[in-house]
Amino acid sequence: MTSQQIDPATAWQARYGEVATRPLPPVPAVLAALLAHRSVRAYTDQPVDDEALELAIAAAQSASSSSNLQPWSVIAVRDPARRARLAELAGGQRHVAEAPLFLAWVADWSRLRRLGAAQGVATDGIDYLESYTVGVVDTALAAQNAVVAFEAQGLGIVYIGGMRNQPEAAAAELGLPQDSFVVFGMCVGHPDQARPAEIKPRLAQAAVLHREHYDAAGEAVAVGHYDPLMRRFQQDQQRDDRPWSQTSLQRVGSAEALMGRHRLREALNALGFALR
Amino acid sequence: MTSQQIDPATAWQARYGEVATRPLPPVPAVLAALLAHRSVRAYTDQPVDDEALELAIAAAQSASSSSNLQPWSVIAVRDPARRARLAELAGGQRHVAEAPLFLAWVADWSRLRRLGAAQGVATDGIDYLESYTVGVVDTALAAQNAVVAFEAQGLGIVYIGGMRNQPEAAAAELGLPQDSFVVFGMCVGHPDQARPAEIKPRLAQAAVLHREHYDAAGEAVAVGHYDPLMRRFQQDQQRDDRPWSQTSLQRVGSAEALMGRHRLREALNALGFALR
Numbered sequence: 001m002t003s004q005q006i007d008p009a010t011a012w013q014a015r016y017g018e019v020a021t022r023p024l025p026p027v028p029a030v031l032a033a034l035l036a037h038r039s040v041r042a043y044t045d046q047p048v049d050d051e052a053l054e055l056a057i058a059a060a061q062s063a064s065s066s067s068n069l070q071p072w073s074v075i076a077v078r079d080p081a082r083r084a085r086l087a088e089l090a091g092g093q094r095h096v097a098e099a100p101l102f103l104a105w106v107a108d109w110s111r112l113r114r115l116g117a118a119q120g121v122a123t124d125g126i127d128y129l130e131s132y133t134v135g136v137v138d139t140a141l142a143a144q145n146a147v148v149a150f151e152a153q154g155l156g157i158v159y160i161g162g163m164r165n166q167p168e169a170a171a172a173e174l175g176l177p178q179d180s181f182v183v184f185g186m187c188v189g190h191p192d193q194a195r196p197a198e199i200k201p202r203l204a205q206a207a208v209l210h211r212e213h214y215d216a217a218g219e220a221v222a223v224g225h226y227d228p229l230m231r232r233f234q235q236d237q238q239r240d241d242r243p244w245s246q247t248s249l250q251r252v253g254s255a256e257a258l259m260g261r262h263r264l265r266e267a268l269n270a271l272g273f274a275l276r
Numbered sequence: 277m278t279s280q281q282i283d284p285a286t287a288w289q290a291r292y293g294e295v296a297t298r299p300l301p302p303v304p305a306v307l308a309a310l311l312a313h314r315s316v317r318a319y320t321d322q323p324v325d326d327e328a329l330e331l332a333i334a335a336a337q338s339a340s341s342s343s344n345l346q347p348w349s350v351i352a353v354r355d356p357a358r359r360a361r362l363a364e365l366a367g368g369q370r371h372v373a374e375a376p377l378f379l380a381w382v383a384d385w386s387r388l389r390r391l392g393a394a395q396g397v398a399t400d401g402i403d404y405l406e407s408y409t410v411g412v413v414d415t416a417l418a419a420q421n422a423v424v425a426f427e428a429q430g431l432g433i434v435y436i437g438g439m440r441n442q443p444e445a446a447a448a449e450l451g452l453p454q455d456s457f458v459v460f461g462m463c464v465g466h467p468d469q470a471r472p473a474e475i476k477p478r479l480a481q482a483a484v485l486h487r488e489h490y491d492a493a494g495e496a497v498a499v500g501h502y503d504p505l506m507r508r509f510q511q512d513q514q515r516d517d518r519p520w521s522q523t524s525l526q527r528v529g530s531a532e533a534l535m536g537r538h539r540l541r542e543a544l545n546a547l548g549f550a551l552r
Contacts, residue, residue, distance in 0.1 A: 011338075029445070035338050059307060063313065070484070115525060119521070123527065124528075126528050129541040137412060138415045159340045159342070161342045210351045212355055215451075249397050252402050254401055275551075
């Protein structure tokens with residue numbers, strides 16, 4: 001089933017656990033596809049062709065870039081042995097080894113470092129947390145456009161944050177130069193219809209959309225509604241069905257809960273990011 | 277002119293300064309819209325209605341979220357006086373004051389801090405650079421989905437990185453709690469057809485898309501092609517027409533060139549981000 005085959009009203013109800021507060025108008029196909037997004041971890045053996053990849057990268061490059069600096073790169077990995085090694089680095093995520101295409105999305109300041117070195121000019125601005133932030137933002141904007149482009153072509157994706165578990169090892173595996181690092185990975189493939197993914201519910205808009213100024217007043221009600229909604233969803237998926245607030249708080253409870261990523265700052269320093 | 281009215285082959289040529297390396301197949305409307313993206317800074321007086329906003333936020337919430345933590349918020353600002361003040365904070369960007377709707381996209385860990393405090397559990401994981409990074413990534417993925425959703429509804433947008441020029445002042449203006457900060461802003465409005473925006477060229481795919489491992493071999497040729505391409509584009513726009521490599525290197529040349537953002541780390545510390 002492709003995203004386009006779920007109508008917006010059904011997607012809205014799956015996302016928020018209730019019908020929309022006002023009748024949904026007929027929406028463009030683009031919007032219907034966005035509302036129906038699901039992370040896909042089960043793929044057929046069919047490869048992702050280069051044409052689909054290059055269209056997705058053109059979409060990625062069409063996203064906004066701060067001052068047009070374009071501080072990102074993407075590594076397309078098809079080699080099964082390399083995907084298997086990356087799967088291990090990501091904490092043993094099978095879908096990284098199984099997806100026909102894996103993309104490593106890289107915040108990449110090395111390009112401007114090389115240009116600066118070639119022209120004999122300083123690039124000290126790269127050493128600041130601001131530039132790290134710009135690199136991460138621009139990489140994410142590009143990646144998300146690629147997601148929309150892949151899904152429009154009938155493909156499915158899942159982001160792999162586990163690429164930050166061992167940043168130096170990921171960089172070494174992909175031959176990254178200094179001043180670049182894998183922000184996240186992405187599996188891409190043709191969804192296996194025999195193992196379909198469902199639309200995951202989210203917090204009510206009242207919890208995330210504020211008017212004129214920040215207002216947490218609607219938050220307790222929203223979380224009170226969301227916890228049982230997510231429990232039911234997880235039960236349907238036969239997964240850990242503790243309330244969202246409990247699993248989320250555990251995830252941010254301690255350095256240990258970050259699965260190695262508590263040392264991201266040290267890893268980034270080693271990869272050339274001074275983070276001043 | 278809406279994005280849909282530029283055909284993909286024309287958009288590809290505008291983006292890369294050359295025709296596609298292979299004939300473009302008929303692509304879905306979604307993809308055609310992505311390829312035709314332009315940042316819009318000139319708007320009509322027509323307001324952006326709440327329905328369009330709420331659909332865009334539903335699209336934003338449909339983007340992936342790391343461990344489903346959803347660590348972001350968005351503040352919708354319509355009040356002209358507040359927009360005028362935010363325009364000043366962003367370095368005097370007129371379009372922030374002129375756009376009928378301004379969105380402040382917030383990396384927001386305050387929600388889980390409040391939940392943790394209410395339940396009496398530690399949330400020490402929030403204090404790490406990893407959590408800052410997750411907050412920035414998830415905010416950017418959400419925002420980019422909103423962009424696609426707005427453009428699908430005929431609206432135009434431009435990102436405002438200038439919201440990081442004075443992060444504490446932006447947070448105060450919007451009443452942000454500790455553990456949250458405005459990653460970037462976004463102007464939204466109906467494009468003024470009398471002042472149309474053009475598709476901005478980007479580096480060739482050879483410079484950003486790598487196969488199996490990082491490879492800078494195609495980079496010099498790509499930049500050599502891109503510099504004159506961007507000069508012609510800038511001349512057509514009657515803007516600064518120095519080569520891209522020169523303006524970009526100047527932008528990252530020094531702390532001073534970051535327009536106040538060299539102190540982002542200090543500002544984030546003040547806003548509650550320990551960045552361990």
